[in-house]
Each structure stands twice: as C-alpha cells, then as structure tokens.
Amino acid sequence: xxxxxxxxxxxxxxxxxxxxxxxxxxxxxxxxxxxxxxxxxxxxxxxxxxxxxxxxxxxxxxxxxxxxxxxxxxxxxxxxxxxxxxxxxxxxxxxxxxxxxxxxxxxxxxxxxxxxxxxxxxxxxxxxxxxx
Ligand SMILES: [Zn+2]
Numbered sequence: 001x002x003x004x005x006x007x008x009x010x011x012x013x014x015x016x017x018x019x020x021x022x023x024x025x026x027x028x029x030x031x032x033x034x035x036x037x038x039x040x041x042x043x044x045x046x047x048x049x050x051x052x053x054x055x056x057x058x059x060x061x062x063x064x065x066x067x068x069x070x071x072x073x074x075x076x077x078x079x080x081x082x083x084x085x086x087x088x089x090x091x092x093x094x095x096x097x098x099x100x101x102x103x104x105x106x107x108x109x110x111x112x113x114x115x116x117x118x119x120x121x122x123x124x125x126x127x128x129x130x131x132x
Contacts, residue, residue: 003100005091015088017112022081025074032071039064077113084113096120 005011039060087093094103098120107114116124 003095003102006094006102011088011091011093014093014108014112015085018081018084018088021112022078022085025077025081029071029074029078032067032074036064036067036071080113080115083115087115098124 006014084093094108095101096103096117097115099117101117103114103117107118114121
C-alpha cells in the first residue's frame with residue numbers, strides 16, 4: 001500500500017490537537033497521583049481497622065478504586081497519544097495501520113489517536129471478542 005501521507009499542514013494541526021489532549025490527560029494523572037499519595041499517607045495507620053471491617057468498607061475504597069481505574073485508563077490514553085505523535089513525525093499518521101487506507105478526517109476529529117479506519121477497527125474488535 002502506498003497511500004500518500006497527509007499534507008504537512010494537516011499533520012501540524014493534528015499534532016497541536018494531540019499535544020493539547022496530552023496536556024489535559026497529564027493534568028488528570030498528576031491530580032490522581034497527588035490524591036493517591038495523600039491517601040496513602042493518611043491511611044497507613046488504619047490498615048488493621050480496615051481489615052477488621054471488611055463488610056462496611058466505606059466509600060473511600062470505592063473512590064480509590066475508581067481513581068486507580070481512571071488512572072490506568074488515562075495512562076493508556078497517553079500511550080495512544082504518544083504513538084500517534086510518533087506517527088505524525090514519521091508521517092504515517094492518519095493512515096490505517098491494517099489496510100493502509102486513509103482514516104476519514106471526521107473520525108480523527110473524534111479520536112485523534114485512532115490508528116485504524118472504522119472498518120478495520122470493527123474487525124479488530126470482533127477478533128478480540130472471539131478471543132475471549
Ligand atoms: Zn483499515
């Protein structure tokens with residue numbers, strides 16, 4: 001497949017979008033890290049109390065579990081964005097990694113770090129589901 005790379009101007013535009021998005025996510029991650037650190041300090045002495053009252057583990061635990069989940073999700077997004085930035089530098093950005101066709105601009109607008117076109121993405125998801 002020899003799909004032409006996106007024009008330099010378009011790549012620049014997407015790079016801006018990606019960098020901005022990355023900044024936002026980084027903020028969220030820093031925020032969560034801060035809270036987790038504070039929580040770990042506060043909660044250190046309370047560990048025995050927690051294990052004794054397994055049944056009524058308060059909303060604190062839910063909160064921190066939710067944060068861990070969010071953190072993992074955001075870290076995954078950062079990785080996707082970094083990979084997309086790398087594709088911008090080597091000019092393969094916007095080209096589906098599976099079929100080599102251009103990814104439609106309206107898809108990139110919604111998911112700027114998309115690396116597959118919609119068709120391949122759907123097939124990929126089906127494959128993943130079957131594997132489970
Ligand atoms: Zn494709």
